[in-house]
Amino acid sequence: MQQPGRAAEIKAKGIGKSFGSFRALDNLSLDIGRGEFLTLLGPSGSGKTTFLMILAGFVQPSEGKLFSDGVDITNRPAEQRAAGMVFQGYALFPHMSVEQNIAFPLKVRKKSASEIKSRVGEMVERVGLKGHEKKLPAQLSGGQQQRVALARALVFEPGVLLLDEPFSALDKSLRGQMQAEMKRLHQETGTTFVFVTHDQSEALALSSRVAIFNHGKLLQVGRPDEVYDRPANRFVAEFLGEINMLPVKGVRPADNGATGLCEDRAVNMRCKAEAIKGDAILAIRPEDMSIAPEASINENGIAATAVASTYLGAATKLDLTTRQGARVTVSVPNEVAAAALSKGNSVWLTWPAEKGFLLPDGGQ
Amino acid sequence: MRGTLSDRMGAALLMAPLLLFLVLAYAWPFLGVVKWSFTLPTPGLGQYHALLTDDLVQSVFIRTLRIAAIVTLVSVTAAYAITVVWVRGSPVQRVLAEFCILVPFWISVLTRAFGWVALLSNRGLINTWLQSIGFISEPLTLVRNEFGVIVGMSHFLIPFAVFPLASAMRSLDERVLLAARGLGSSRMRTFWTVFVPMTRSGIIGSAMITFVFSLGFFVTPAILGGGRSVMIAELIYLRIFQSPDWGLGAAISVVLVVFVGALMALLFRYVKPKQLV
Numbered sequence: 008m009q010q011p012g013r014a015a016e017i018k019a020k021g022i023g024k025s026f027g028s029f030r031a032l033d034n035l036s037l038d039i040g041r042g043e044f045l046t047l048l049g050p051s052g053s054g055k056t057t058f059l060m061i062l063a064g065f066v067q068p069s070e071g072k073l074f075s076d077g078v079d080i081t082n083r084p085a086e087q088r089a090a091g092m093v094f095q096g097y098a099l100f101p102h103m104s105v106e107q108n109i110a111f112p113l114k115v116r117k118k119s120a121s122e123i124k125s126r127v128g129e130m131v132e133r134v135g136l137k138g139h140e141k142k143l144p145a146q147l148s149g150g151q152q153q154r155v156a157l158a159r160a161l162v163f164e165p166g167v168l169l170l171d172e173p174f175s176a177l178d179k180s181l182r183g184q185m186q187a188e189m190k191r192l193h194q195e196t197g198t199t200f201v202f203v204t205h206d207q208s209e210a211l212a213l214s215s216r217v218a219i220f221n222h223g224k225l226l227q228v229g230r231p232d233e234v235y236d237r238p239a240n241r242f243v244a245e246f247l248g249e250i251n252m253l254p255v256k257g258v259r260p261a262d263n264g265a266t267g268l269c270e271d272r273a274v275n276m277r278c279k280a281e282a283i284k285g286d287a288i289l290a291i292r293p294e295d296m297s298i299a300p301e302a303s304i305n306e307n308g309i310a311a312t313a314v315a316s317t318y319l320g321a322a323t324k325l326d327l328t329t330r331q332g333a334r335v336t337v338s339v340p341n342e343v344a345a346a347a348l349s350k351g352n353s354v355w356l357t358w359p360a361e362k363g364f365l366l367p368d369g370g371q
Numbered sequence: 372m373r374g375t376l377s378d379r380m381g382a383a384l385l386m387a388p389l390l391l392f393l394v395l396a397y398a399w400p401f402l403g404v405v406k407w408s409f410t411l412p413t414p415g416l417g418q419y420h421a422l423l424t425d426d427l428v429q430s431v432f433i434r435t436l437r438i439a440a441i442v443t444l445v446s447v448t449a450a451y452a453i454t455v456v457w458v459r460g461s462p463v464q465r466v467l468a469e470f471c472i473l474v475p476f477w478i479s480v481l482t483r484a485f486g487w488v489a490l491l492s493n494r495g496l497i498n499t500w501l502q503s504i505g506f507i508s509e510p511l512t513l514v515r516n517e518f519g520v521i522v523g524m525s526h527f528l529i530p531f532a533v534f535p536l537a538s539a540m541r542s543l544d545e546r547v548l549l550a551a552r553g554l555g556s557s558r559m560r561t562f563w564t565v566f567v568p569m570t571r572s573g574i575i576g577s578a579m580i581t582f583v584f585s586l587g588f589f590v591t592p593a594i595l596g597g598g599r600s601v602m603i604a605e606l607i608y609l610r611i612f613q614s615p616d617w618g619l620g621a622a623i624s625v626v627l628v629v630f631v632g633a634l635m636a637l638l639f640r641y642v643k644p645k646q647l648v
């Protein structure tokens with residue numbers, strides 16, 4: 008099997024793409040490390056597919072340069088880039104059997120019949136398609152077609168594997184299973200994976216790093232925990248999961264962090280506030296907040312009224328309104344939610360100083 | 372899509388005039404032709420027996436099949452090239468291709484046949500030009516033979532061969548072609564190993580239409596064949612209007628219609644009607 012050293016290292020420098028007057032990608036620079044699992048995450052229409060197509064060589068960028076292992080490949084045609092690609096909708100050859108589909112890139116490379124046979128056999132086994140070799144794509148389920156597409160893209164040991172929303176057509180349980188297989192294939196092959204999705208939980212679960220796109224711009228790149236816990240802006244914060252936004256007045260630096268007034272109560276924050284002075288937004292994930300019976304001076308907290316609850320099985324999602332009208336959602340143990348709703352709905356909302364981060368007021 | 376009962380009744384009502392027309396204009400007279408084939412000049416299977424033993428009739432049948440096969444090959448190949456440009460070319464190429472496909476529909480088949488005579492005859496444009504540049508000394512026989520017939524018929528049939536191909540090429544998933552290239556396949560290889568096989572139903576439909584049309588061609592072979600390359604339709608015409616040998620003419624017609632019917636049945640086993648337009 009492939010040596011990790013063969014995985015490609017890709018650098019995009021100032022990539023832009025215009026379709027007529029429409030800006031699909033804008034000044035995008037991104038380094039993709041050797042053997043990493045990078046996910047491009049963003050809402051539909053944010054330019055993810057366009058960027059992937061540029062990496063594959065199917066779309067020519069309007070500006071910018073692309074390097075693979077230090078070599079400028081901006082003008083290299085797709086057939087010479089040897090990137091494995093799994094398309095949205097799989098794009099299998101409908102007139103070829105599973106075996107022939109997987110053998111295609113090897114035949115193109117003029118491998119010997121015996122080598123093709125053994126490598127196709129190995130790949131069929133690896134993706135769990137044994138017994139289906141002679142079938143046509145139309146005779147396979149969505150999940151099986153997905154595996155054929157993966158096998159076909161990996162069989163020639165490409166330096167990079169590009170995947171465009173490969174699981175969007177699969178149902179939820181199959182999706183989980185394929186995600187696990189994807190991780191395994193990444194480890195086994197050691198190839199660089201660039202994976203596109205609009206599903207934030209998929210992105211966080213799979214990737215070594217996540218690149219977040221919106222309106223053709225790259226907003227932030229980082230490890231899943233970095234982008235989740237320290238989003239660069241409000242869009243990233245909200246896109247990666249539910250988050251509460253509390254207005255904070257008079258923010259100023261303080262001992263290892265910052266301090267300010269939230270609903271007329273002093274709150275402490277461990278996050279840095281150099282760039283933010285005055286009024287700001289404190290963003291906190293629902294799972295980082297809790298409900299307390301009464302106020303404590305040692306902990307950040309504000310008064311709130313529970314208005315609704317949603318039972319989620321393992322926990323309950325509680326919707327509250329603060330005294331000044333901000334809407335807040337917390338994820339709490341089921342019995343805490345029940346108690347909060349029963350005792351006149353008036354509760355104390357708390358969170359530790361280490362949690363949450365400051366965003367500019369009203370900013371993106 | 373399945374309509375409600377009243378939808379289907381409505382559709383049937385709308386179709387009724389067409390069906391009535393087809394029955395009155397084709398089916399009914401054809402029954403008369405069938406009757407002639409068994410009754411003229413004397414009742415019995417005599418004409419079908421003659422058809423099997425008459426050397427002239429058989430040579431015309433074989434020539435018709437041969438010309439139809441060659442014309443089909445030429446037309447489908449040329450139509451394939453034009454359709455690729457029409458469906459996948461640049462905007463300018465598309466307009467040009469569309470023009471080439473549509474213009475023939477505006478010019479009558481007769482005009483086109485005489486046009487080819489003007490081009491291909493011994494003192495036609497091509498021979499005079501070739502002689503003037505000294506390429507040949509004696510004129511080439513390009514017309515009043517099979518060659519002329521094939522050229523004229525192919526020219527007529529190419530636009531018809533285009534539509535099933537265009538339909539197949541339009542419904543093809545672009546990403547499959549990208550996938551092939553991404554896997555390292557050159558444009559040439561992608562064309563032959565992916566694009567062409569994926570348009571197979573269009574090729575079958577196009578070939579069948581061309582072949583069936585060719586079998587019944589009359590005007591073009593009559594003019595460009597100059598009586599030396601007689602095809603079935605012309606033979607039927609000669610038997611009925613010149614010899615007059617209505618019984619044999621009718622029997623040949625019946626065989627032709629049955630043969631074409633069988634071909635159409637075969638065609639619709641492989642291709643859905645909606646893939647042909």
Ligand SMILES: Nc1ncnc2c1ncn2[C@@H]1O[C@H](COP(=O)(O)OP(=O)(O)O)[C@@H](O)[C@H]1O
Pocket residue numbers: 026029031049050051052053054055056057058
């Ligand atoms: N070939 C094209 N011509 C014109 N606009 C395009 C083309 N390809 C993509 N776009 C536009 O670029 C934007 C980004 O598209 P895409 O990269 O497919 O987004 P995503 O994959 O993130 O959903 C969309 O608004 C889309 O309409």
Ligand SMILES: [Mg+2]
Pocket residue numbers: 052055056057171
């Ligand atoms: Mg997309």
